[in-house]
Amino acid sequence: MKVIKATPLLNWLLNESKRINFIYGSAGSGKSMQTAIYFVKKLYEEKDIRILVTRKTTPSLRLTAYKLVLEILDKYFTGTYEHNKSEMIITHRNNEMIFKGLDDSAKIRSMDINYAWLNEVTEFQKEDYSQVLLRLRRQNSNGINQLVMDTNPISIFHWTYTDIYTSPDSSIAKHKSTWKDNPFLDQTYIDELQKLTGNYRKIFLEGEFGMLEGLIFTNYKIYDKVYDTIKDYCYGLDFGYVHKSSLVKILFLESGKFIADELLAEPGLTNSQLINRIKEIIPSNDQAPIYCDSAEPARINELYENNLNVNKAQKDIKTGLDYCIQNLQGVTATSVNLLKELRMYSFQKNRMDELMPEPIKKFDDSICAMRYGAYTHSLTGNRYSYVLPFSFR
Numbered sequence: 001m002k003v004i005k006a007t008p009l010l011n012w013l014l015n016e017s018k019r020i021n022f023i024y025g026s027a028g029s030g031k032s033m034q035t036a037i038y039f040v041k042k043l044y045e046e047k048d049i050r051i052l053v054t055r056k057t058t059p060s061l062r063l064t065a066y067k068l069v070l071e072i073l074d075k076y077f078t079g080t081y082e083h084n085k086s087e088m089i090i091t092h093r094n095n096e097m098i099f100k101g102l103d104d105s106a107k108i109r110s111m112d113i114n115y116a117w118l119n120e121v122t123e124f125q126k127e128d129y130s131q132v133l134l135r136l137r138r139q140n141s142n143g144i145n146q147l148v149m150d151t152n153p154i155s156i157f158h159w160t161y162t163d164i165y166t167s168p169d170s171s172i173a174k175h176k177s178t179w180k181d182n183p184f185l186d187q188t189y190i191d192e193l194q195k196l197t198g199n200y201r202k203i204f205l206e207g208e209f210g211m212l213e214g215l216i217f218t219n220y221k222i223y224d225k226v227y228d229t230i231k232d233y234c235y236g237l238d239f240g241y242v243h244k245s246s247l248v249k250i251l252f253l254e255s256g257k258f259i260a261d262e263l264l265a266e267p268g269l270t271n272s273q274l275i276n277r278i279k280e281i282i283p284s285n286d287q288a289p290i291y292c293d294s295a296e297p298a299r300i301n302e303l304y305e306n307n308l309n310v311n312k313a314q315k316d317i318k319t320g321l322d323y324c325i326q327n328l329q330g331v332t333a334t335s336v337n338l339l340k341e342l343r344m345y346s347f348q349k350n351r352m353d354e355l356m357p358e359p360i361k362k363f364d365d366s367i368c369a370m371r372y373g374a375y376t377h378s379l380t381g382n383r384y385s386y387v388l389p390f391s392f393r
Helices: 008-015 031-045 058-063 065-076 126-134 159-165 187-193 198-205 271-281 297-305 317-327 336-342 365-380
Strands: 020-025 050-054 082-084 089-092 095-099 115-118 146-151 172-177 221-223 229-238 245-253 258-266 290-292 310-312 328-332 347-349 355-359
Touching (some): 008 031, 020 159, 031 050, 031 065, 031 089, 031 095, 031 115, 031 146, 058 065, 058 336, 065 089, 065 095, 126 146, 126 159, 159 172, 229 365, 245 336, 245 365, 258 271, 258 336, 258 365, 271 297, 290 297, 290 365, 297 310, 317 328, 317 355, 317 365, 328 336, 336 365
Parallel strands (some): 020 146, 020 172, 050 095, 050 115, 115 146, 221 328, 229 290, 258 328, 290 310
Antiparallel strands (some): 082 089, 089 095, 229 245, 245 258, 347 355
């Protein structure tokens, strides 16, 4: 018999939740998994319901909540549901679970729903939240209509803090969960969390709202599709194991600026597994350079012996970061981990609480990969002679 792994958060959702539910807390607390289980349970146990699951963009939704729900269904409920892949709708009997990105809140203005899940709610504007709340108007014989939103509590200046967390509204329930509430968490991951300091420790270990200052990347676009003419491209690779191994494709535009596309961000990969994943991602006839962390010569050599066009990256952090700040035009919406890092990446402070020019070296795996590729390739002057018209996914 297969048993679903539940944490105290699921029990809270089942017994203490209200019309509006705000789930916040540390990394590794299982917020998304338990929320996904909660709504799958409703899909199978209630009657005539419509559930909306959303993130700010459809590509990020596909890679996170949508994928998570499908993994739960495939593991525990194989053959008992219908799946419209093109519309991203899951049906069980007369119940629907609809997955839709909310890059334009007009997409749901004609929709009536019983339940909504705003995954990674800090990505949304308050208007998005208000629009979803207005759609919770469908008749529900099972009980009250509900909205559930989850997040790491990034900043006290965000609307989720000022309008939800500090709100006295009795229809809002709030639940904090931390890594301590997740008995299924890997010890190595816990050890990494406990190394955090400052605001990162407060947010990602303790699950409390922080006050991020000195953000490094503040001006970039998010692309669902890229229609610009791509003049050149390369790859950046940051090695990891406990941390994520990250592969980022750098697309250089005619303007000289670049767009970053995260292709891989995955922890726990051995070098042989990483090689296989890269070969799955990059076609064998693609010989664009891959710029790697030069502190890992043995790993670079193994990639080279497996016919990957790897090169040592220029690792000067300050000049490389300056280059990226000036030239990063945008990031693809599918770059879920990179976007999360960019929203958090900030400068260090000294003992007098003054900002310094060095970044905090935490949660930067894909940022490092981006910097290796973009900055190192900019120094080579070795641009390809052909021009690629690029239409993205």
